[in-house]
Amino acid sequence: MSAALEIVGVRRRYGATAALDGVDLAIEPGTVLALLGPNGAGKSTLVRLCAGLERPNEGTVRVLGEDPRRSLAARRRVGVAPQEIGIYPQLTVAQNLRAFGEAAGLRRRDARTRAEELLEPFALSALADRTAGRLSGGEQRRLHTAAALVHRPSVILLDEPTAGADPATREGILDAVLDLAADGAAVLYTTHYLPEVERLDARVAILEQGRVIVTGTVAGLIAAHGDAALVLRFTDGPVPVAASAFDGAAIQDNGTVTVRASEPAEALRALLNALGPDSSRLADVAIVQPSLEAAYLALTGRAATDSGVPDLVEVPA
Incomplete structure (x- = not known):
């Protein structure tokens, strides 16, 4: 056609x-x-x-x-x-x-x-x-x-x-x-x-x-790029080295880091442990399940929404 x-x-x-x-x-x-x-x-x-x-x-x-x-x-x-x-x-x-x-x-x-x-x-x-x-x-x-x-x-x-x-x-x-x-x-x-x-x-x-x-x-x-992902936003300065060092981490200029993770809950626990004192700078976290949103994040390093971080869940310091 x-x-x-x-x-x-x-x-x-x-x-x-x-x-x-x-x-x-x-x-x-x-x-x-x-x-x-x-x-x-x-x-x-x-x-x-x-x-x-x-x-x-x-x-x-x-x-x-x-x-x-x-x-x-x-x-x-x-x-x-x-x-x-x-x-x-x-x-x-x-x-x-x-x-x-x-x-x-x-x-x-x-x-x-x-x-x-x-x-x-x-x-x-x-x-x-x-x-x-x-x-x-x-x-x-x-x-x-x-x-x-x-x-x-x-x-x-x-x-x-x-x-x-x-x-x-x-x-x-x-x-x-x-x-x-x-x-x-x-x-x-x-x-x-x-x-x-x-x-x-x-x-x-x-x-x-x-x-x-x-x-x-x-x-x-979704099949090729839609793994689950963590989206973390930090305040007060650059993304901590511990977060940026994770495999597949993508960093944005606004202090946001996206980490692809097949087991997001386990990855989040590991990230929080690795951050140590820097965890107090973590403003919010989104867990994006396998979806078109996750594929878009993997391909571009950012969310499709204007806010930049979808479905935010606050994480206590």
Whole structure:
């Protein structure tokens, strides 16, 4: 099956800064690719390039075989919800959805029908007649994401679509994405929330400093890299030598050390004994069980969440 979205050798620079440095990715119809990486890795830049909003300095982007910068037909087959919210504040929620549908080429009746279909999964039914400018930030993001899907695009680009969403709304958004993929859409989905990736049964690509460092299925990444791990955060100065000397230890600049461990409880006891007086500098500890989070930690040395340390458990000094 040929790729609906194909990215080959893409580089994008802003002055002397390389946002993307030779990215190769392909997404087939009916599949979801979750793009993971820290802020500044180049995820949003890649979304803009795929939407035809920017041009790569090198390489090619093809949507259904065409350059989205040059083909209006290709751009109309794309649904994009970037991080920056873009809606019509003076229109109601329902009017926004209809307007986006018509702008993408739907007939008025079809746009109205499709707008009504999207209200419930995005928890917008009670807000249908409210002007978008009076919505909260989370409500605007839900509308923004729904508007990207109103014309049932063949290629969907979603950049952190559930940021700030409550659990029920998150489930509705994920269900809508799964429905579109089941209908044959190719989805590029960026997130910091790894349970979403597993819920979507997505393939994974991890982007670091503008380069894809690994791709694979969730199960494959967990099998190869998902050992349990300890994440320890220290205060007052550098990570103690006793912690950094453990096999497989990865150290971050913020005083955090990650240690892969098949038996995390035993490893924690050994670490505490080795630390001696330095154990008083241990602020918190997380035990990450075999999971996509553990694989991400092993591959990057950091957690996928913005906080940097997931599921913290305080350890008394």
